[in-house]
Amino acid sequence: MQVTSPVREPLVTGGKTYKDVTNDIARQVEGKPTVGWLLGLAVSLGTLLIGSLALVATLWEGIGMWGLNKTVGWAWDITNFVWWVGIGHAGTLISAVLLLFRQKWRTSINRAAEAMTIFAVICAALFPLIHMGRPWIGAIWALPLPNTYGSLWVNFNSPLLWDVFAISTYFSVSLVFWYIGLIPDFATIRDRATGLRKTIYGALSFGWDGAARTWMRYESVSLILAGLATPLVLSVHTIVSFDFATSVIPGWHTTIFPPYFVAGAIFSGFAMVLTLMIVTRKVFKLEDYITIGHIELMNIVIIITGSIVGIAYITEFFMAWYSGVAAEQYAFVNRMFGPYWWAYWSMMTCNVISPQLFWFKKIRTSIAATFILSLVVNIGMWFERFVIIVTSLHRDFLPSSWVMFYPTITDVGVYLFTFGFFFTAFLLFAKFFPVINMAEVKAVLKSSSEKTIK
Amino acid sequence: MERDKHFILGIFDDEDILLSAVKEVRAAGVKIHEVFSPYPVHGLDEELGYTRSRLPIAAFLFGLLGTTLALTMQFYMMKFDWPMIIGGKDHAAFPDFIPVTFELTVLLAAFGMVGVFMISSNLKPWAQPRIFDLRSTDDKHVMAIDIASNGSVDLEQIKSALKASGATEVNSKSFE
Numbered sequence: 282m283q284v285t286s287p288v289r290e291p292l293v294t295g296g297k298t299y300k301d302v303t304n305d306i307a308r309q310v311e312g313k314p315t316v317g318w319l320l321g322l323a324v325s326l327g328t329l330l331i332g333s334l335a336l337v338a339t340l341w342e343g344i345g346m347w348g349l350n351k352t353v354g355w356a357w358d359i360t361n362f363v364w365w366v367g368i369g370h371a372g373t374l375i376s377a378v379l380l381l382f383r384q385k386w387r388t389s390i391n392r393a394a395e396a397m398t399i400f401a402v403i404c405a406a407l408f409p410l411i412h413m414g415r416p417w418i419g420a421i422w423a424l425p426l427p428n429t430y431g432s433l434w435v436n437f438n439s440p441l442l443w444d445v446f447a448i449s450t451y452f453s454v455s456l457v458f459w460y461i462g463l464i465p466d467f468a469t470i471r472d473r474a475t476g477l478r479k480t481i482y483g484a485l486s487f488g489w490d491g492a493a494r495t496w497m498r499y500e501s502v503s504l505i506l507a508g509l510a511t512p513l514v515l516s517v518h519t520i521v522s523f524d525f526a527t528s529v530i531p532g533w534h535t536t537i538f539p540p541y542f543v544a545g546a547i548f549s550g551f552a553m554v555l556t557l558m559i560v561t562r563k564v565f566k567l568e569d570y571i572t573i574g575h576i577e578l579m580n581i582v583i584i585i586t587g588s589i590v591g592i593a594y595i596t597e598f599f600m601a602w603y604s605g606v607a608a609e610q611y612a613f614v615n616r617m618f619g620p621y622w623w624a625y626w627s628m629m630t631c632n633v634i635s636p637q638l639f640w641f642k643k644i645r646t647s648i649a650a651t652f653i654l655s656l657v658v659n660i661g662m663w664f665e666r667f668v669i670i671v672t673s674l675h676r677d678f679l680p681s682s683w684v685m686f687y688p689t690i691t692d693v694g695v696y697l698f699t700f701g702f703f704f705t706a707f708l709l710f711a712k713f714f715p716v717i718n719m720a721e722v723k724a725v726l727k728s729s730s731e732k733t734i735k
Numbered sequence: 736m737e738r739d740k741h742f743i744l745g746i747f748d749d750e751d752i753l754l755s756a757v758k759e760v761r762a763a764g765v766k767i768h769e770v771f772s773p774y775p776v777h778g779l780d781e782e783l784g785y786t787r788s789r790l791p792i793a794a795f796l797f798g799l800l801g802t803t804l805a806l807t808m809q810f811y812m813m814k815f816d817w818p819m820i821i822g823g824k825d826h827a828a829f830p831d832f833i834p835v836t837f838e839l840t841v842l843l844a845a846f847g848m849v850g851v852f853m854i855s856s857n858l859k860p861w862a863q864p865r866i867f868d869l870r871s872t873d874d875k876h877v878m879a880i881d882i883a884s885n886g887s888v889d890l891e892q893i894k895s896a897l898k899a900s901g902a903t904e905v906n907s908k909s910f911e
Contacts, residue, residue, distance in 0.1 A: 298874065299773065299873070299874035300873065300874040303773075303873045303874060425808065425812060431816075431817055432816065432817070433817060434812040434813070434816065434817055436819075436821060437809045437812065437813050437828075437831060437832055437835060438813075438821045438822060438824065438828055438831040439821075440834075442835070443834040443835055443838075446834070446835045446838040446839065447834065447838050450838040450839070450841055450842040453842065453845075453846070454841060454842065454845045454846075457845060457846065457849050458845075461849065461852075464858065465773075465774075465872070468864075468872045469773065469872040469873060471872075472866065472869045472871075472872045472873065473869075473873070484860040484861070485860070487853070487858035487859055487860055487862060488857065488858060488859060488860075488861075488862025488863060488864040489858065489864065489872075490771060490864040490865065490866060490871075491771045491772050491773060491871050491872055492769045492770070492771055493769060493770040493771070493772065493776070493779050493780055493783055493785070494769065494780070494783075494785055494856075495856045495858075496772060496774075496775040496776070496779070496780075497775075497779075497780040497785060497788055498788045498790055498852055498855065498856055499775065499852075499856075500775050501788040501790045501791060502790055502848060502849060502852045505790065505791055505794045505844075505848055506845060506848075506849075509794075509841050509844055509845050510845075512837075512841070513838075513841050516834070516837060516838070520834055523834075719773075719774075720773060720774040720775070721774065723773055723774040723874075724774040724775055724776075727749075727750065
């Protein structure tokens with residue numbers, strides 16, 4: 282069925298027919314779990330359990346269990362929050378922005394990338410939630426709910442409140458977008474199954490029958506959702522950057538933050554997509570769907586966004602010097618040569634220097650090199666947030682209050698908890714949900730080649 | 736014969752053959768009940784003569800509702816119900832209200848549109864769809880023709896029109 286084009290590289294290799302697409306992707310949903318998957322799940326669940334001890338300690342004893350102090354009031358937790366939210370951005374970029382740009386290669390990776398978005402945003406949301414200390418009454422502080430103090434409303438002038446709206450809208454819209462895409466594929470699995478599986482996937486498929494009229498509406502809904510999700514994803518990290526940019530802390534108070542944060546988010550998100558997809562394609566034998574071509578294209582996005590981030594770092598320095606503000610200048614010199622010099626230079630190496638290796642075609646089409654560099658980028662992006670947050674705070678306006686920040690075991694444990702959750706959720710998704718969007722891959726199977734049967 | 740019970744099904748392998756078949760079958764004076772496909776086929780809705788979906792209009796209206804609600808809420812709370820000076824700004828610090836307004840616009844537009852889509856397409860967890868051919872969610876396009884609504888057209892004529900237009904199989908299907 283697949284017609285190969287003399288001009289364009291096919292998006293799906295191996296001469297797959299429509300039937301093959303269904304079989305290859307539904308196979309892992311229907312088959313018994315593999316040993317590798319069970320092992321992965323055991324490790325993730327173990328991490329989740331160990332991490333949950335730290336989470337329980339935080340909730341039981343309070344955030345005094347963390348390494349925060351009066352000078353450094355934000356550190357490890359907010360670093361993790363921004364890091365996880367940033368990772369989430371790639372999923373929406375692939376599913377929404379690339380849909381608007383008619384990039385057909387997104388069809389093989391959008392499902393998994395969106396799942397990653399949803400799990401990453403859950404991990405991110407955990408940190409501000411537990412930072413409230415008493416999250417069970419947090420709704421009163423975070424949402425405009427009537428209360429007995431007046432009603433004394435939440436402060437709509439605060440970027441922290443904007444974040445509540447941005448993150449929750451982002452999460453729920455992403456979830457809906459992802460689920461709408463899953464419905465036709467659940468119907469495919471339903472129609473192949475019998476017994477209990479038919480009942481479960483029947484309910485999940487919402488009675489989808491693939492009628493032309495429903496497909497017409499589905500396409501319309503996808504397009505509008507993509508159009509809504511595109512400004513939404515840009516707004517989310519813009520608002521996250523406002524948490525810093527609207528304050529008057531040297532090193533934070535800069536207008537470059539929104540574009541700089543958005544580029545950094547896409548950069549780290551694509552790195553995480555690559556880390557996950559390289560493993561997934563291997564474990565589930567999906568090399569014909571997620572090809573070297575896909576990996577190369579994602580690596581190109583990484584070079585572009587990585588270079589934008591690099592330029593942003595340099596611009597920040599220039600502006601600190603050019604502003605003539607002594608506090609601002611000191612904040613940046615302290616970043617580079619102060620006690621946190623190692624964090625700064627880790628960030629520079631991982632984010633600005635090493636991704637430039639992708640200019641070489643040999644490296645960006647090598648799976649091993651891509652895998653290693655994708656991890657390096659994520660380490661670098663964690664350090665970026667750490668550098669921005671901690672180095673700007675630890676030497677504040679009163680030199681007698683200058684301190685260092687040291688994370689406690691609880692800090693590390695809560696971070697581990699989110700890793701455990703993220704990988705457990707992703708592994709469960711990869712086993713029980715079709716990991717590639719079958720319907721959309723089928724839709725591009727033929728048109729991705731120049732020749733069509735008439 | 737009762738309507739919406741007895742159907743003739745044309746099974747197609749290829750989307751382009753399907754598109755030309757829809758045109759030919761309709762030209763032969765046969766009314767098509769519906770076409771079921773495993774993936775969206777571009778141009779199929781126009782060939783079937785469906786009018787464009789009005790879901791984008793629903794999205795716009797829900798978005799407008801979101802904008803209105805968000806602005807009303809923020810102005811009411813910050814300007815009228817409990818005015819407070821924050822950061823030396825006016826009570827009604829309009830630029831500060833834009834982020835939440837934007838987010839609620841997107842939220843209501845997305846959920847409103849998806850809700851309308853679910854209702855109009857009868858998508859719900861307990862829905863029991865009528866499946867004409869199990870392969871229509873796998874690799875085949877299934878064209879369903881309601882026999883009763885084509886009363887004036889001869890049965891054999893429908894079948895031969897389907898065959899002639901490129902259907903690989905012609906079956907019949909009845910529902911209780």
